[in-house]
Amino acid sequence: MTIDRITPFTSISSSLPLLSRRHAVAALAAGSTLPALAQFRVEITGVGLTQLPIAIAPLRGEGQSPQKISAIVQADLERSGRFVGVDAAGVALDETSRPDLSQWRQRKADALSTGSITRLADGRFDVRFRLWDVVKGQDLGGQSFVVTQADLRLVAHRISDFIYEKLTGERGVFSTRIAYVAKVGARFSLWVADADGENAQSALSSPEPIISPAWSPAGAQLAYVSFESRKPVVYVHDVASGRRRLIANFRGSNSAPAWSPDGRTLAVTLSRDGGSQLYTIDANGGEPRRLMQSSGIDTEPAFSSDGRSIYFVSDRGGSPQIYRVGASGGNAERVTFNGNYNISPAISPDGQWLAYISRVGGAFKLQVMDLKSGTTTALTDTSADESPSFAPNSRLILYATQQQGRESLMTTTLDGKIKARLAGQGGDIREPDWGPFQKQ
Amino acid sequence: MKHFQFKRVSIALTIAALIAGCSSGVKLDDVPVEDKGATSTTGGGANSGSTGQSGVAPVDLTQSGRDGAGPVGVARIIYFDFDSYAVKPEFQSVLEGHARFLKASSARKVMLEGHTDERGGREYNLALGQKRAEAVRRSLALLGVPDAQMEAVSFGKEKPAAQGNSESAFAQNRRVELSYR
DSSP states (O other), rough: OOOOOOOOOOOOOOOOOOOOOBBBOOOOOOOOOOOOOOOOOOEESSSSSSOOEEOOOOOOOOOOSOOHEEEHHHHHHHHTEEEEOOTTOOOOTTTTTTHHHHHHHHHHEEEEEEEEEEOOOOOOOEEEEHHHHHHHHTEEEEEEEEEEEEHHHHHHHHHHHHHHHHHSSSSSOOHHHHHHHHEEEEEEEEEEEETSSSEEEEEEEEEEOOEEEEHHHHSSSEEEEEEETOOEEEEETTTTTTEEEEEEEOSSSSSEEEEESSSSSSEOOOOOTOOEEEEEEEOOOOOEEEEEEEEEEEEEEEEEETTTEEEEOOOTTTTTEEEEEEOOOOOOOOOOOOSOOOOEEEOOOOEEEEEEEEETTTTTEEEEEEEOOOOOEESSSSSBBBEEEEOOTSSEEEEEEEEEEEEEEEETTSSSSSSEEEEEESEEEEEEEEEOOOOO | HHHHHHHHHHHHHHHHHHHHHHHSSOOOOTOOOHHHHHHOOSSSSGTTOOOOTSSSSSHHHHHHHOEEEEEEEEOOOOOOOOTTSSOOGGHHHHHHHHHHHHOOOOOEEEEEEEOOOOSHHHHHHHHHHHHHHHHHHHHHHHTTOGGGGEEEEEETSOOOSSSSSHHHHHHHEEEEEEOOO
């Protein structure tokens, strides 16, 4: 039912003098052993122009490991669009090895990671790795972790984050979490999963629809719309404890929750005064404050990354378009002009990009707008895209779409060149939201 | 404490599951189940006054909080044209039947549940369904139904009456359902 354990990593303190002694602490771990509904598979399509070739050697001892760490790391890195894997199958190296880097240069790898996994007497696992800059012949350091079996995937994502940051200079998003809704038969479940879609755990299961999950900026809570009382009502749900609070249960419909970046305020759509209109409401509950008065529909609020303005959808001009207004109201300014149906705005955490869905000739397609220039790019060749949200490093967009008549989740790079499908086994998967960076 | 809460949620969800179980498939409009709360534990009430749909598991209906009785023999669904939020004249007599019923029984409340077809975004469709529900509310208000007896809500595209992406499915899904509580 809930993800209710926070499991700090215990780190090895001294046994690896060459490692950089970075300790991963207080990682939010997916603790339960509930069977994951959806075993996801990464499918890379497209080719990026500047992908760094990296060899991820199998960890020594991985054959006996319940998780294939090296495969998870390679899939993570490839999904980012910044890396391409170099075959390292059958290579016997670990973090204590001094690999022959000339051999890896010949294999056209620019980087190499090696490591080991050992089952300890108490049942936990000791995972270690080291990263090599093959071109410069340099040891880039490594990490070690001692964790329970349930945290092995998280360790793999932490390794991916380390590698990504060392080699790109930017923070990785692999150890973050996503939320999404799955509909299986007549049941709806809100799932929390690793950023690669794996390790899904149910946060809520209901016979009535659940839509619009939105992570709080601190990553501990999800706001969403639940129809469990046979009308749309907004809850805030503490993911670790399963505790839920009603945030908006006013007369009429309550929907489209969006967090302010400081986590103190939610923008919501309410119809309590007639029509769908935008309000802000204290995240602890309380009386909503109406943001604007408009004669048409105003909905789908999304705060700008600096918290000063709110993007939203309105049909005030006759067709749904994206507008922007000050976070405490004022005059709205139109943002989208192409086409007559532009909805579901999402702002990148770095403030540079607006992702949204545009109807183009009867198809619903993910677009991204460079907010400085106003240039828009269509990112997909699918026709039922929905619900975009940005990775916390602003480098990927997660969205829902339909392929072969089935709903599924995809990620894409902002140039649309690298896409990965997070494909579930059963049910329709929709309404994704990418959570924030976890506290280190 | 947590377990206690979990249990309560489970019970609520189980009950809700029963609601969903009996709401799928055959429409239960004509079953005048009076029970309102989801907490009733008595099992025998469902069939009392039933109009012949006793095939539905009684315990579900008793516990369901599903539709209460409305006007007998009056349709409960108002259909809309594509991209339209106006109540068509052909539904005027239906609304008059509901208005008469509501005015005669001022303790009764009706939920006006707006729906859309599956095309487009979920939240935007929720707002469009709301528009339809409010159009029906305005029509009923013009017929003298007090606002306190009506609540306009929307399910957007989340609860289609017909599956598929044919025009006929779309037409069946663009609707407002009147649901008595």
